[in-house]
């Protein structure tokens with residue numbers, strides 16, 4: 001197995017194309033994407049609806065197979081990777097989605113604990129302790145045994161963040177994490193992600209339409225019609 005050295009970007013995308021559908025219905029949705037993301041960077045990917053942001057995020061996350069070009073994540077080539085290799089790659093990632101995807105029949109702490117289920121060799125007691133510590137870190141120490149239905153939107157998204165980060169993933173992939181939140185909750189959630197990620201030294205790739213959070217990024221990449229048209233340092237100020 002290849003391993004990443006400290007000089008290699010965490011995510012290295014070269015000449016990546018992607019197609020959906022077969023034969024006459026085949027449609028190209030990503031065109032010659034090139035992007036390098038370094039350890040600890042927070043990258044926001046933005047651009048119009050249908051421009052290919054989620055497709056690119058899911059490819060990086062090993063949630064779908066890369067077909068053409070090169071996509072190296074933590075030193076592993078995902079283009080042409082087997083299902084087993086993709087499963088392996090997914091274990092290094094934390095995922096946060098717009099609709100938090102919490103299990104409604106599990107309490108906050110049980111949901112967070114799910115984030116550790118795939119990790120080998122963690123004792124049940126340690127799982128609980130780490131889940132509790134993570135919920136404390138996101139300000140939910142007094143909500144450990146609440147079910148999602150009894151939490152606000154912002155609190156649910158904080159549980160989802162705790163679940164994504166409890167395994168101390170090297171990469172966090174977030175798709176519209178603030179879309180369902182009001183302005184203040186959205187800001188709180190991304191600032192929390194930023195703080196925890198900096199503490200853990202993890203890299204964040206975040207897709208958003210939310211202009212109010214662009215300033216948390218180290219770099220913003222802009223997608224249009226399947227092309228990555230801009231890649232630059234964040235200079236955006238929040239009103």
Ligand SMILES: Nc1ncnc2c1ncn2[C@@H]1O[C@H](COP(=O)(O)OP(=O)(O)OP(=O)(O)O)[C@@H](O)[C@H]1O
Nearest residue numbers: 020021029047048049050051052053054055056223
């Ligand atoms: N499973 C799929 N099968 C076929 N086409 C798809 C599939 N998923 C996405 N597409 C198409 O690929 C293109 C890119 O979609 P994608 O969801 O990546 O865009 P996006 O920039 O994330 O959009 P949004 O901001 O609305 O979420 C669109 O034309 C979409 O219709």
